[in-house]
Amino acid sequence: MDTLLMIAEVGMGFVGFTMVVVTLRMTTGAGLTPFQRLLTRFYVEVGLLSIALAGLPAALVAVFGDTLMVWRVSTYACLLAIVFYMPMYIRRRLRTKAAVPLTSLLVMVGYGIALVLLILTATELFWQPSLAVSLSFVCWGLGSSALIFVMMLGQFLEEGSPAEGRA
Numbered sequence: 395m396d397t398l399l400m401i402a403e404v405g406m407g408f409v410g411f412t413m414v415v416v417t418l419r420m421t422t423g424a425g426l427t428p429f430q431r432l433l434t435r436f437y438v439e440v441g442l443l444s445i446a447l448a449g450l451p452a453a454l455v456a457v458f459g460d461t462l463m464v465w466r467v468s469t470y471a472c473l474l475a476i477v478f479y480m481p482m483y484i485r486r487r488l489r490t491k492a493a494v495p496l497t498s499l500l501v502m503v504g505y506g507i508a509l510v511l512l513i514l515t516a517t518e519l520f521w522q523p524s525l526a527v528s529l530s531f532v533c534w535g536l537g538s539s540a541l542i543f544v545m546m547l548g549q550f551l552e553e554g555s556p557a558e559g560r561a
């Protein structure tokens with residue numbers, strides 16, 4: 395359980411750091427393109443969602459103890475997060491008409507795999523919900539956000555600041 399709480403703390407630090415980087419970028423006078431705004435929303439929303447999904451089982455264990463019910467609820471929460479968030483994200487992404495870089499494609503495939511694994515976990519045919527299932531999903535959420543952030547950071551560095559273009 396301590397691992398989930400540690401991941402939630404790392405997630406809070408990550409979301410805060412990424413927002414500082416985006417804010418610094420914007421203070422240089424360079425705005426964000428629609429695609430960069432989409433990516434910023436993605437890693438902030440998924441980062442915050444991962445923090446919530448890491449905190450949920452910790453809170454439930456504190457109330458109910460380490461029971462199968464806690465891990466079932468946590469698995470269903472992770473499943474619902476994908477089912478409701480991903481279609482919304484894909485709709486937003488289609489509106490930007492942006493190309494799909496390899497990093498974004500890998501993240502989407504990763505969420506597809508996570509969806510299948512969470513459905514299999516919810517059926518309890520092969521294995522029962524557990525800390526490992528919740529932990530792996532939360533780690534993927536933060537890891538995917540970090541991948542998207544690194545991709546966007548690369549774009550920030552390539553573009554430079556508006557002041558450089560005028561010099």
